[in-house]
Amino acid sequence: MTEVRWKIHKFGGSSLADAKCFERVTDIVLQQPGDRLGVVVSAAAGTTDRLLRLATMAEQDNRAFLAELDEVVAHYAGTARSLLNGDALTSLLDRLSADTDDLQVTLKAIARQKSATERHRAVVSGYGELWSAQLLAAVVAKKCADGRAGGWIDARQFITVRASELGPSVLWEESKRKCGQVLQDDFSGVVVITGFIAADEDGLQTTLGRNGSDHSAAIVAALTDAEELSIWTDVDGVMSADPRKVPEARVIEQLSYNEAMELAYFGASVIHPHTLGPVVAKRIPVVIRNTFNVNHGGSRIQAHTDANEQIKGITAIGELALVNLEGAGMIGVPGTADRLFAALKGAGVSVTLISQASSEHSICVAVPHELAERAKNVISDAFADELAGGQIQSVDVTGAQSIVAVVGDGMAGSPGIAAKFFGNLGRAGINIRAIAQGSSERNISAVVDSADVTRALRAAHSGFYLSSKTLSIGLIGPGIVGGALLDQIARRHQALQADFNLDLRVRAIARSNRMLLGERQIDLADWQSALSGSQTELEFERFEQHVHAEHLPHAVIVDCSASDEVAARYAGWLKRGINVVTPNKKAFSGAQPYYEELRVGARLGNTHYLYETTVGAALPIIKTIRDLIDTGDEIHSVQGIFSGTLAYLFNVYDGSKPFSAIVSEARRSGYTEPDPRDDLSGMDVARKLTILAQFTGVGDFPVENLVPEELRELALAQYLERLADNDDAMRELHANAQQENKVLRYVARLRAGGEASVGLEMVEQSHPFANINLTDNIVQFVTARYADNPLVVQGPGAGPEVTAGGVFGDLLRLAAYLGDGASA
Numbered sequence: 001m002t003e004v005r006w007k008i009h010k011f012g013g014s015s016l017a018d019a020k021c022f023e024r025v026t027d028i029v030l031q032q033p034g035d036r037l038g039v040v041v042s043a044a045a046g047t048t049d050r051l052l053r054l055a056t057m058a059e060q061d062n063r064a065f066l067a068e069l070d071e072v073v074a075h076y077a078g079t080a081r082s083l084l085n086g087d088a089l090t091s092l093l094d095r096l097s098a099d100t101d102d103l104q105v106t107l108k109a110i111a112r113q114k115s116a117t118e119r120h121r122a123v124v125s126g127y128g129e130l131w132s133a134q135l136l137a138a139v140v141a142k143k144c145a146d147g148r149a150g151g152w153i154d155a156r157q158f159i160t161v162r163a164s165e166l167g168p169s170v171l172w173e174e175s176k177r178k179c180g181q182v183l184q185d186d187f188s189g190v191v192v193i194t195g196f197i198a199a200d201e202d203g204l205q206t207t208l209g210r211n212g213s214d215h216s217a218a219i220v221a222a223l224t225d226a227e228e229l230s231i232w233t234d235v236d237g238v239m240s241a242d243p244r245k246v247p248e249a250r251v252i253e254q255l256s257y258n259e260a261m262e263l264a265y266f267g268a269s270v271i272h273p274h275t276l277g278p279v280v281a282k283r284i285p286v287v288i289r290n291t292f293n294v295n296h297g298g299s300r301i302q303a304h305t306d307a308n309e310q311i312k313g314i315t316a317i318g319e320l321a322l323v324n325l326e327g328a329g330m331i332g333v334p335g336t337a338d339r340l341f342a343a344l345k346g347a348g349v350s351v352t353l354i355s356q357a358s359s360e361h362s363i364c365v366a367v368p369h370e371l372a373e374r375a376k377n378v379i380s381d382a383f384a385d386e387l388a389g390g391q392i393q394s395v396d397v398t399g400a401q402s403i404v405a406v407v408g409d410g411m412a413g414s415p416g417i418a419a420k421f422f423g424n425l426g427r428a429g430i431n432i433r434a435i436a437q438g439s440s441e442r443n444i445s446a447v448v449d450s451a452d453v454t455r456a457l458r459a460a461h462s463g464f465y466l467s468s469k470t471l472s473i474g475l476i477g478p479g480i481v482g483g484a485l486l487d488q489i490a491r492r493h494q495a496l497q498a499d500f501n502l503d504l505r506v507r508a509i510a511r512s513n514r515m516l517l518g519e520r521q522i523d524l525a526d527w528q529s530a531l532s533g534s535q536t537e538l539e540f541e542r543f544e545q546h547v548h549a550e551h552l553p554h555a556v557i558v559d560c561s562a563s564d565e566v567a568a569r570y571a572g573w574l575k576r577g578i579n580v581v582t583p584n585k586k587a588f589s590g591a592q593p594y595y596e597e598l599r600v601g602a603r604l605g606n607t608h609y610l611y612e613t614t615v616g617a618a619l620p621i622i623k624t625i626r627d628l629i630d631t632g633d634e635i636h637s638v639q640g641i642f643s644g645t646l647a648y649l650f651n652v653y654d655g656s657k658p659f660s661a662i663v664s665e666a667r668r669s670g671y672t673e674p675d676p677r678d679d680l681s682g683m684d685v686a687r688k689l690t691i692l693a694q695f696t697g698v699g700d701f702p703v704e705n706l707v708p709e710e711l712r713e714l715a716l717a718q719y720l721e722r723l724a725d726n727d728d729a730m731r732e733l734h735a736n737a738q739q740e741n742k743v744l745r746y747v748a749r750l751r752a753g754g755e756a757s758v759g760l761e762m763v764e765q766s767h768p769f770a771n772i773n774l775t776d777n778i779v780q781f782v783t784a785r786y787a788d789n790p791l792v793v794q795g796p797g798a799g800p801e802v803t804a805g806g807v808f809g810d811l812l813r814l815a816a817y818l819g820d821g822a823s824a
Contacts, residue, residue, distance in 0.1 A: 004188070005227035007034040010195065010217035013045040014234040015291040016132055019082040026139045028232070028294060029190060030148075037190045038183075038220055040155075041136055042213040043128020044079070047072065048196075054103075055124045058110040065107055073100050076131050080138075088138045095134060099127055122207045126197040129213065130154065137192040148189035156205055158182045159198040159219055167274070168198065168208050170219055179223040193220060211272035218286075222278035229284055231271065232291045237299030238263060238270050240313045241461045245454045245551065248468055249461065252312050253297065254305040260286075262407040262443045263313045276301070310410035310417060311464040316453050318402040320352060321372035322433060325379055326362040329391020337363060343382035349375045353403055353445055355434040364434045366447055372397045401433065402453040405445040406460060412441040422446070424463030427818050428553035429577035429606055430456050451550070459553030468501050471554050471815060474508035474547035477561030478531065481583060484804035485560060490524035492808075502815050508547050510538050512563075517546050540569060548578050554818050558807060559584045568594075574601035574609060579818075581810045583613035583803055588694065589687035595694055608817050610810035615642065615688040616777045616797045618806030624781065624793055625695050633783045635696055639749040640779035641769055642688040644798030645672050645679040646746040648775045653744070659730035660723040671775070675716050676723075680706040682746065686758045689748040693756060704759030706746075737762040743770045768792055775799075 009032065011025050029039055043051075050072050057065035073096065080092050106123055110116045116124075137152035158178035161168040183191070195213025200206045208215045214231060221229040237251040238260065255263070257280045264271045270288055279286055280303075289298040330336045337356070340363060344351060353366040367375045376397050386392040404425075411417045418437065421444055425432060434447040448456050462469040473489075475482055489504050496502045505521045509531055515538045516522060516531040523530070548555040557573055559566050559582040567587035570580050571594070588595060588611055602609055615621045628635060641647050648671050653662050663680075666672050672679050686703040693701075705712070708726050711719050737744050742762040747769065750756045763769045772778050777797025780790045796802045 004035050006036045006038055006221070006224040007032065007228050007230070008038045008040060008217055008221040008224065008226045009230045009232060010040040010214060011042065011136075011232045011291065012213065012234070013042040013047070015232050016041060016043075016136070017045040019079045021291070022079065022083055022136060022139055024291060025136065025232070026143055028291065029140060030144060032230075034227075035188050036224075038224065038226070039136065039140075039190060039192045040195045040213060040217040040220055041129060041132040041192060042195050043132055044076070047076075047128035047131075048125050051125050051128055052121060054107055055110055055116045055121050058107040059114060059116040061111055061114060063111075065111070066104070069100070069103060069107065076135075080135055083135065083139050084142065088142060092134055092138055096131065099130065103127060119204065119206075122197075123205050126194075126205060126207060129194040129196045133192045133194045140190055140192065144190065150187065150189040150191035152192040153182055153194070154197075155194045155216055155220075156197055156199040158223070159216065160201065161198045161206060161208070162201055163206075168206065170278070171201070172223075175219070176223055179220075183224065209274075211274070214272050214275040215278075218275045218278040221284050222282050225282065226284055228287060229279055230287045230289055231275075232289050233270060234290065234292060235270055235288075236290045236293055236296045237288045238301075238313070241315065241457050245316075245457050246314075246461050248470075251296070252299050255299060255301045255312055256305050256409050257301060257303060258442055259305075259312050259407055259409055260301045262405070263315050270299075271301075305409070309408060310414050311406050311408040312410075313408070314404065314406050314457055314460045314464070316402050316404045316457055317352065318450050318453060319369050320366045320401045320403060320447070320450075321369045321375075322364055322366055322398040322401050322447060323372060323375045323379065324362055324364045324394070324396045324398070325383070325392065326394050326396070327386065327392030328361060329386055329389075330363070331361060339382050340365075340379060343378045344375055347371075347374055347378040349378070353434065353436050353447065355436050355447075366401065366403060366434070369399055369401075372399060398433065400450045401447050402450045402456075403445050403447055404453060404456045404460060405443055406464065407443050409442050411444070417441075418444050420463060421460060424459045424553075425456055426606055428455050428459035430459065454551040455553045458551060462501075462553065468497055468503035469554070469815060469818065470503040470505055470552055471556055471811070471818075472547050472549060472552040473504060473506045473556055473558060473811075474510070474543060475506060475558045475560065476510045476543075476566055477559060477563070477584075478509050478511060478527070479560065480800040481803045481807070482558075482560030483528070484800040485558065485807050486524055486527055488801075488804055488808050489811075493524070500815075502812075504811065504815075505552075507549070508543055510543055512538065512561075514538055515543055517543075544573065544576075544578065548576065555579065556581055556811070556814060558582065558811070560807065562586065570609065571597045571601040574598060574607045575605045577605045577607060579607045579814055580609040580611075581807060581814060582609075582611050583617075583807055584611075585614045585684075585687040585691065587611075588614055589690040592694070608814055610814055611691070612810050613803050613806035615691050616779065616793070616795075617644075617799065617803040618809065619777055619779070619793055619795050619797060621777075621779050621793055622691070624779075624791070625692060628781065628783055628785075628791075629695055633785050635752055636782040636784070636787065637749065637751045638692055638696075638779065638781055639747060640777065641745055641772065642685045642748050642777055642779070642797065643679060643746060644775035644777060644796070646682075646685070647772060647777065647797070650744045650746060651772070651774050653730075653734065655731060655734045655738070658724060658727040660727050663723060664720075675719075677707045677712065677719065681712075682706065682758050685746065685748050689750060689756060689758055693750055696750065696752065701756035701758065703757075706760065733760065733762075741765055745769045768794070 015025055054065045054069055110120050133152040141149035158175055160171045160174045195216035196207055198206055198208055239249045240252055241249040243249040257276055261276050283303050286301040287298050290296055349367050349371045351365045355364045376395050380395045383392050406421050430448055430452045432446045436445045507518045507521055509516045514534050515536050516534045556579040562584055564586050567584055570587050573580055612622050649662055653659055663676050667676055682703045682705055711722055742764055745763050747761045748758045775798055776794055778794040780792050782790045
């Protein structure tokens with residue numbers, strides 16, 4: 001005959017908050033499979049705190065404790081009246097009245113003595129579980145028509161504990177014997193059992209401490225050799241991170257006991273570390289379920305799991321301080337650590353983390369922040385002689401610290417996990433003060449400033465693909481290119497998240513006089529009207545702070561303006577941890593010292609700046625020259641046509657029409673800037689050549705301006721009226737080129753010897769520059785490798801969609817850099 005095993009279910013205070021909750025829990029219990037169900041309950045939400053407050057009020061001789069007690073009892077009685085009637089209600093209220101009388105006696109005794117002992121507090125605080133068990137058992141009996149209701153049991157009848165340094169220690173043999181007497185072998189049905197309370201060796205009431213109801217349930221499961229323990233709470237299961245800090249956190253479907261205990265110790269509040277102790281030896285699975293979402297499968301905790309993830313969760317514990325003992329006299333001296341920890345033990349200071357340099361020059365411990373000064377003082381006293389003699393230099397305290405830990409059995413024997421963890425934190429601009437890893441390799445812990453803990457959690461969580469890698473994006477300049485970029489991001493957002501786990505989250509958009517800030521993100525389906533309707537004036541500091549939010553690990557500002565003022569801010573943004581992506585040429589074509597400042601800022605901030613689209617829109621021109629140099633090639637020359645506008649003008653101009661007519665037609669078609677002199681001056685080409693010259697160290701160079709000097713300072717209208725003044729000179733140049741069987745092209749040249757130039761040239765008909773599409777850019781690289789057959793990059797070098805696509809490509813490259821640590 002197969003033994004019918006118990007199944008234990010535990011319901012917490014939030015699951016029993018009111019009458020509706022009691023009914024919901026009853027329905028859940030009666031729907032559970034199994035012939036032997038044990039239901040362990042906590043006090044209703046908030047009851048234990050209120051009862052303990054009564055003891056404190058009585059201790060302080062605050063006579064309001066009697067009125068407060070009446071309120072607590074009235075609330076419980078009201079819940080009972082809404083659930084029960086007849087004899088069941090009368091019986092329960094009679095017990096409540098007797099309990100109230102007993103409580104008053106205890107509280108009055110506390111008031112007389114003006115002191116509440118631990119025994120007093122244990123007695124007072126335990127009534128909440130007694131009332132919950134009695135009421136739930138009565139509701140189960142009311143709804144249970146098949147005779148399965150087995151009443152309720154006071155856990156003090158069989159759970160016997162002894163106080164120890166590690167907390168209440170279960171006397172297993174005695175508890176097992178008593179359990180067999182209370183829960184008969186032939187029992188079948190549902191029995192409700194009080195959590196939290198127990199008895200000591202003398203039979204006096206005690207408790208299992210905070211979160212004791214979970215511990216009670218695990219003890220009951222172990223004593224009954226249960227098949228399974230289900231802990232019902234108000235969340236769907238154990239989360240991969242704190243969802244308040246990491247909204248993308250997900251439920252972990254399977255965990256091992258060790259993984260669950262590590263996560264619980266470091267702040268995963270769904271389950272307490274003590275809970276698992278009794279069930280581990282019996283190998284009883286634990287399932288975390290949501291009382292308010294019964295259809296969710298929850299998290300299953302057992303000896304081993306089938307899942308193959310290296311990392312199961314990332315968690316944090318805060319309100320810590322680091323105490324560091326440092327000195328050359330510690331090196332090679334036995335017993336130093338023993339003296340340190342003995343001093344802390346004597347002072348009652350619990351150590352959360354230990355980190356020691358292999359040189360033995362320092363020992364660092366993390367302790368609760370409220371005990372930091374005590375820890376410093378006792379350590380200083382313990383090593384007073386060494387401090388006075390100079391063998392130990394200092395005992396320092398660093399406050400406001402938190403521990404971030406990655407947890408997973410799959411980490412063991414897997415190279416690169418620590419590097420990935422620390423790399424993710426580093427790329428998020430987070431400084432690590434101390435680290436620790438046990439030999440089991442299932443936990444790696446890092447101590448960081450508490451101000452950075454949310455960003456650290458999100459960076460690590462996304463870095464291990466437990467959630468999307470999120471880039472907080474601020475865009476400046478939502479004009480033709482910027483607007484096209486926003487539309488492209490909107491079209492690809494879902495696909496990037498689904499296919500690459502990448503969340504490009506646009507959180508701020510700014511133009512010259514106003515900005516739009518999104519709490520989580522901006523709805524890109526309607527960003528134009530939202531920005532137009534925004535009354536928020538542009539403030540760069542506020543814009544920056546919003547984009548570089550604490551809870552988001554990676555921030556990037558995309559500058560699609562042509563503003564010198566915005567470009568001047570790049571170095572500061574980079575230094576403060578904000579990446580920069582831009583098609584704005586101003587920062588990279590300016591003075592060499594500012595370009596060096598950008599490099600220093602990026603190094604200090606551990607950030608990246610990407611500006612591929614400053615030369616040739618989406619063409620890989622900058623990438624090409626960097627790859628050539630980085631792989632050891634030698635640049636002999638770079639030459640090309642860098643202006644789509646000038647390429648168009650000289651492709652179309654054949655002498656049959658005046659050059660001024662070609663320019664006017666191009667202006668009407670939108671191929672030139674509103675003021676054609678911005679193109680004809682050659683300065684746009686010069687800026688692009690300057691950007692490329694940064695890689696070869698070339699300084700100033702001549703630029704041929706195609707606008708006659710007498711027309712350069714005129715108002716636009718006057719200039720357009722006199723546009724034809726240069727037609728004869730241009731016609732003559734074209735005729736000369738024809739005579740030599742050549743064509744006119746506006747070419748930029750950069751040579752290894754330090755020479756550079758920008759101007760109109762005659763090139764052979766067979767030259768690649770003579771055979772391009774209307775608005776193409778073309779760049780020719782002559783290098784040591786590509787000497788006889790130059791490397792050519794050719795394609796559309798202008799246009800909002802093309803340029804926006806190039807900026808989008810830089811964003812995706814940035815995401816890759818932030819993921820694998822490559823340098824930009």
